[in-house]
Amino acid sequence: MSAAAEPLRDTDIGEPELEARLVDIWKTPRGFFGWLSSVDHKQIALRYIATAFFFMTLAGIGAIFMRLQLATPDAHIVGPDRYDQLFTMHGSTMMFLFAVPVMQAFGVYLVPLMIGTRNVAFPRLNAFGYWLYLFGGLFLWFCFASNNGPDVGWFDYTPLGLTPYNVGHRADFWAQMITYTEVSGLVIAVEIVVTVFKMRAPGMSLDRIPIFVWASLVTAFMVLFAMPAVMVCSTMLILDREVNTHFFDVALGGDNLLFQHLFWFFGHPEVYFIFIPATGFVSAIVPVFARRRMFGHTAIVLSLIATGFLSFGLWVHHMFVTGLPRLGDSFFTASSMAIAVPTGVQIFCWIATLWAGRPRFATPLLFVLGFIFNFVIGGLTGVMVASVPLDTQVHDTFFVVAHLHYVLIGGSVFPLIAAVYYWFPKVTGRMLSETLGKWNFWIAFIGFNVAFFPMHILGLEGMPRRIYTYSADMPWAGLNLLSTIGAIVFAFSFVLLLWNMVRSGLRGAPAGPNPWDADSLEWATASPPPPQNFTRIPVVTSLLPLWTERKTIPAVAGLRADRREVLLSTLTEAEPDVREPSPEPSIWPIFAAIAVGITFLWSIYTPWAVIYGAIPIAVTLTGWFWPKGSKEDERWTHAPS
């Protein structure tokens, strides 16, 4: 090939020109349609995070209404019908529309930055997943707003979720919401796996992958294996309801425990794909604020992987009172106990890192410490509910409500807020206020414990879950009132967080690329990161690139400077392998999501929707994949310099 035909490479031009060109190539087009067609992983992740927090706010307001209703005996703030919708919406939203998406979205934002690449694999699929998730969530909340929210609990057990015990379409709305969010969850999982496996910066061999990236990877694999189970059971449910199949119809040979097995085979790993990314946040934050590298890096990575595997062997502990054989129950007690070991390893390693470090008490670390406190309580009550005899007393009582909130809020939301404080400067270029941050922490910590600790006692005193009221004869009023007060205080801490984000986002101190003097690659680029993430792809020479080579990170040379291009590397050693074009922005993913979304919604009313809906889906997918004549990937020819 002659020199004239050679495409423009980053070696041909100077730094300022290269940066200007890359920004121009990677930026999202202007205008409303440009905004809709964005495939930038950072923009899409932020949309996910904002949407997830929006749904969290709705579900949180719902929780406040439930707490007000339970604050006093025989209250009439919401009636039983609304109350049942509220707890169903609260659980479904928090699990499917908030916790899982927000954790995955942090992965979508951070993983490419942490591994030194320019976008996720399959960026258009990423956009498609977001739109579908948005439509699914809005759809569910519109149902609720029209007094047609699902009312069968976030697990929608059969036969309560079947006709004739649930007439109308409430349970169908629940089942289809699952379909929407599962598709988006699976989409992200696929992207994360491929991104981590194939797009790591040269030199980032397996032993140099940051723990948060490992956490995202383990989570992605778990999603791939667990989510099909809930798709199967929610689909069987809707088939039973709409086309008279009999999967769960006892009279015709169906089985109700089948639903529970399928649901919890997903449902238990789900808790861990909320929790594992959260431990990833903690493992990113602890070393930075302890001012030393993580003690037991390998042990923590192995613990994450072990947790991922073990979490698939515990689902029956949600079914200890269904009358399954006792010997089988005991096996699941043992496996549920066993998962405490890798979790314990992580906690001990974090404490050891702090022990040998010099802790710097900024807000992210405070939330991490709050996490350790709350999560140890949640973990210990988890060990209690793992025991079959104890579970027969506390199952489906407020003790379990307390336990699960200690694990999910204490164990995952506290790290999430820590992550918000920690990465906000990276995302916006401005620091959050530390003063407000400390208020935020203490109000959240106290409010959370006042709200949820009394529930342990209520459960032991015999208060079951999912009751919309209780009689004044029961001795539950005082602790319920206390819990409600705590819940309101806890809710206020989120108002403070929002206020801090708005205020600091507008007027906060400029952050610079690395305000916390952190170790991982996302801090090597500007804050906020430019559209191309890195003007030159870094070459990784150690686990802690910014601590070992503070000033001079080596970089890859030889990538094209005239089109979107990413560098693929080998799986284990991350040697440069292939240069591949990265997709341009496209409007088709949102059209495809609209087509798929309408098909899902329509199929609630007629099975024919699946047939008719296939036509617009085919059209939009054709548009999406229409060949543009661009050359496919090219072998890597330049050695990294």
Next chain:
Amino acid sequence: MKGFAAGFVCLALTLPACSSVQSALAPEGDTARAILQLFLLFMVVCTAVFVVVMAFLLLALVRRRATPGEPVLRPDPIEERRMAWIVGGGVAATVIILTIFTFASFLTNKSFAEPRPHGLTIKVTSHQWWWQVNYESRDASQTFETANEIHIPVGQPVKLDFESPDVIHSFWVPNLAGKQDLIPGRYTTLTVKADRPGIYRGQCAEYCGIQHAHMAIYVVAQNQSDFGRWRAQQVKSAKAPSNAALRHGQQVFQSSPCAMCHTISGTNAGGQVGPDLTHFGSRMTIAAGTMRNSMGNLTGWIADPQRMKPYTRMPAVALTGPDLIAVSRYLESLK
């Protein structure tokens, strides 16, 4: 031991007063007591673990502080090795504790699984939202049906056979035993034993629809002689009305929609949908524990069930004021 145990739990949980109305902390039966003992073991050990972990965390935080601008610390290999031992020890302790927990839990569970000789078998059928209770016997004249109240003799294991024709419910009387689901299409069972005479409240523990909150059941544990008397009364047909007013009440019951759903043995009211009312006047509560059984509550309930327990399956029956009073009086007379 029991006093100590209860005292410890009250203290540990900073409980104002251990109420025994429906509580896992005040066992009155052997199963509930074994569970509470296991709970105390877990509680003591877990509290200790929590204190130790938090102590380490606190020490880790106060040992040294960061000085601004200080470079990243270089780990000291000797300290690293020492910490590896401590962390390893912590993990080993975790494994040991979990193993002990698993075995303790297994042994307790095993003791529940062993078949126990029992004197009495009672069939409990759950409905949205009440409990049907059938006393079974080889002698057909000794069988009878009641609702929302189970009487058992003290000190005797009683076997409860469960069945649910509609949705999943869960039988839970925490003072006596842990809970057991009632699942359509599946046979489940639970054996309970009460140590002392008393009234133990229970409540459905599996979300079963819109009135899940009002689905209570009472277990009344009685001395053998009291139980015998109660049983002898229950097997009888309903008492014939003793005066004209009660006779009018009976007539209203039989000629109104009441009789479509409810049975009163010895009369021609034979409905199978709602609770058997043969000895309604002897029961403590109305509508599965929703309210106390009194003349006033009963009249209000019959007049407008949807107000007292919204969405209950019982419809309001249009009765004139005098008829309403008469039918309530009649039902209250059915001791």
